[in-house]
Amino acid sequence: MIQIEKLRKTYRARGRTVTAVDGVDLRVREGEIFGVLGRSGAGKSTLLRCVNLLERPDSGRVVVDGRDLSTLSGAQLRAARQRIGMIHQHFGLLSSRTVAGNVAFPLEVMGVPRRERARRVAELLELVGLAEHAGAYPAQISGGQKQRVGIARALAGRPRVLLSDEATSALDPQTTGSILELLRGLNRELGLTILLITHEMEVVKRICDAAAIMRDGRLTESGPLAELLTRPGSELAAGLFPLPESGAVRPGTTVADVTFVGEAADRPFVSTLARTYAVDVNILGGAVEQVGDLRVGRLRIELPGDPDANAAQLAHLREAGLTVEVHGRDTALEGTS
Numbered sequence: 001m002i003q004i005e006k007l008r009k010t011y012r013a014r015g016r017t018v019t020a021v022d023g024v025d026l027r028v029r030e031g032e033i034f035g036v037l038g039r040s041g042a043g044k045s046t047l048l049r050c051v052n053l054l055e056r057p058d059s060g061r062v063v064v065d066g067r068d069l070s071t072l073s074g075a076q077l078r079a080a081r082q083r084i085g086m087i088h089q090h091f092g093l094l095s096s097r098t099v100a101g102n103v104a105f106p107l108e109v110m111g112v113p114r115r116e117r118a119r120r121v122a123e124l125l126e127l128v129g130l131a132e133h134a135g136a137y138p139a140q141i142s143g144g145q146k147q148r149v150g151i152a153r154a155l156a157g158r159p160r161v162l163l164s165d166e167a168t169s170a171l172d173p174q175t176t177g178s179i180l181e182l183l184r185g186l187n188r189e190l191g192l193t194i195l196l197i198t199h200e201m202e203v204v205k206r207i208c209d210a211a212a213i214m215r216d217g218r219l220t221e222s223g224p225l226a227e228l229l230t231r232p233g234s235e236l237a238a239g240l241f242p243l244p245e246s247g248a249v250r251p252g253t254t255v256a257d258v259t260f261v262g263e264a265a266d267r268p269f270v271s272t273l274a275r276t277y278a279v280d281v282n283i284l285g286g287a288v289e290q291v292g293d294l295r296v297g298r299l300r301i302e303l304p305g306d307p308d309a310n311a312a313q314l315a316h317l318r319e320a321g322l323t324v325e326v327h328g329r330d331t332a333l334e335g336t337s
């Protein structure tokens, strides 16, 4: 749905060139919620603004819904942009207009006739749960409600893609939760593809299907969460599902972290391992969590004997589709899947 290829964007500021986006490749599939996570200054906003060409990239390609936006002329580009909604951290509402007036604004710009506009505004406010506040002004509603207005306004042109620029950063945790739920619901009900940028791991954990980390204009890691969670050494996986501090490995034992995602979580691999190899499996810790749509579990196990002596046992776990990371004697993780 969104294909970004070799995207580069630099700014000239005070005689200096800043490379905000430095050769980014990214693919967001139709119906997916994709999160780009990064610190302030990483280049996230610039990347997002290149997707609807609010910023013109220096080079590279952005294809949205099959159209390469950089090849479009003014009028075509404006039409294409109407199919790409955008929401912002500070909502960007017009203070002199009511809630309904704010949602009506893009429809006026599109030249939608008055009666149809009124019908569509009512429908949009219903969709975001604000029907009762149609006549209120932005100053009279809460931050969460303001973002709901922002979302309704972004959906006015029936976009297939929604870009979210830190949409929940100005909101408290509870309100953040309700806005994320709304976005998840819209994604499912309308098949809306969402590309969001955030500095909060929690946002990725709550609603994303796939994610990337951005640092100094580049994506250092990227992929579906199910894949990242089982990728040894993944920074996103460590953030999404932090492991407890590992203690010292006792001599003559093997300590391993076993990660299981989705279906693999339902298989009794510990008892199978113990039975197959007549080995005592000691469970040192573990947790099961919900990450996006996925059930993910991690178990730290201890086996008698060093890792060489347990090669067959570890291979057995990997063959069962589990990710296994073996702790080194100095407790640093050294294993790979």
Ligand SMILES: Nc1ncnc2c1ncn2[C@@H]1O[C@H](COP(=O)(O)OP(=O)(O)OP(=O)(O)O)[C@@H](O)[C@H]1O
Pocket (backbone or CB within 6 Å): 011, 012, 013, 018, 019, 020, 038, 039, 040, 041, 042, 043, 044, 045, 046, 047
């Ligand atoms: N209009 C501009 N002119 C000059 N430099 C800019 C401009 N916009 C962004 N930059 C620079 O580009 C880099 C990336 O900025 P960007 O806003 O994309 O990052 P970000 O990850 O979204 O951070 P934040 O969350 O703080 O906005 C930064 O070094 C920033 O100072």
